[in-house]
Amino acid sequence: MSKVRVLVGTRKGAFILTSDGKRDQWQVSGPHFAGWEIYHMKGSPVEPDRIYASQSSGWFGQILQRSDDGGKTWAPPGGEPIPTPGPPKPISNRFAYDTSAETGAPLTTHMWYDGTQHPWEFKRVWHLEPSLTDANVVYAGVEDAGLFRSTDGAASWQELSGLRGHGTGPKWQPGAGGMCLHTILLDPSNPDRIYIAISAAGAFRTDNGGKSWKPINKGLVSDFMPNPTAEVGHCVHHVAMHPSRPNTLFMQKHWHVMRSDDAGDNWTKISGNLPTDFGFVIDVHAHEPETLYVVPIKSDSLHFPIDGKLQVHRSRTGGNEWEPLTNGLPQKDCYVNVLRDAMSVDSLDDCGIYFGTTGGQVYCSPNGGDNWKPIVHDLPAVLSVEVQTLP
């Protein structure tokens, strides 16, 4: 029988939740890296027991961890203790923007909250995206916005500087959480095509493996900008894609839920009858490419559900027509948030939907959203949820 493994990143460590295909009884392991912020963990689709984790701290900076046994043991790649100084080793936690003349781009400034220009500084890794075909290749989206790639299992990192060097960097600005590159989508049908999204710059696409990038924000409207339809500057919260339709993208923006059917070249609003179209997460059913999930959040000033009622909304029509899913979710006095990387789906026959909250709950629906049950109640604030479906 198949199993699922849920990788949960929190403000104070990582947790791994496992169950059989019924998804009723769960085993909890953790905290791993207790006391550290775990922005994201994700397993390799090629070797599922290889899991990458982003571990960070305001005191000690960024650490990359890797497990090769499904999360039982972890080590910083290349960072094993050595008794005496030896030859230089790869440095897994060094994210140096590439400013070299050969492959890099000059380090510019970006816009700060007060409208002035601010130095571009590395702060942390928000998202890790392992390659679809090579377990040693993994991408990292970082704050301040940049895209890095490792080809040696996260032992060392090189920036794909064409993105930061796009030329519009001085117009990018941080969202409330920082100027983060939080979404990386690899096109399973075209290894040269990658989508990324930055808060607050917008979505970008490369069609040549990361050498050059184009903004794909036509159709987005952001009223907080002097020009609401500008080419860049949009606060994209998350983007999702079904692997069978890599040209169709779904976006939860700061406000508005959007859809593109031409690889991001044009976007249309699909908020429809949502009670509010502010939110952070968006995801797609594993077997139904037109079935979407969002968690409406009251507003950009009030980051909690409307009237204290936690609701997932599902559209079976690719947007516009949404239904609230509440069975098993708290319908009073609930004032948590669901952050942008904190929703995921499994690929069992009856697709499971998962999300984590800033209140420390991780909910699972083993039947596509019809019924929900908390797997855990009292973790630290959940930053990310990823699910692996295992044989």
Place this chain on the structure above:
Amino acid sequence: MIRVQIPYHLRCLARVEGEVTLDVPAPVTVRTVLDALEACYPMLAGTVRDHDTQRRRPFLRFFACEEDISLESPDTPLPDPIVQGREPLLIIGAIAGG
């Protein structure tokens, strides 16, 4: 041998308990101690000082013989009790009050 006390989270990261002892060639300074620390424990590179600027992370402080030496040059020789191993160099995580 030079004795160094590092914060709890870095001890966990380096998988050590208690003090770290390091063989540090003269002159013994904060810089040469950190060079030796990072050479022996590569996972600590970048956690005490920035990879590129080599500047101390803002929330960490260095204490030697009950003195805060955080703002001194990293090339200032450390006091004899540290060099002779009678006292540890302390790397302390700053603690916010309130």
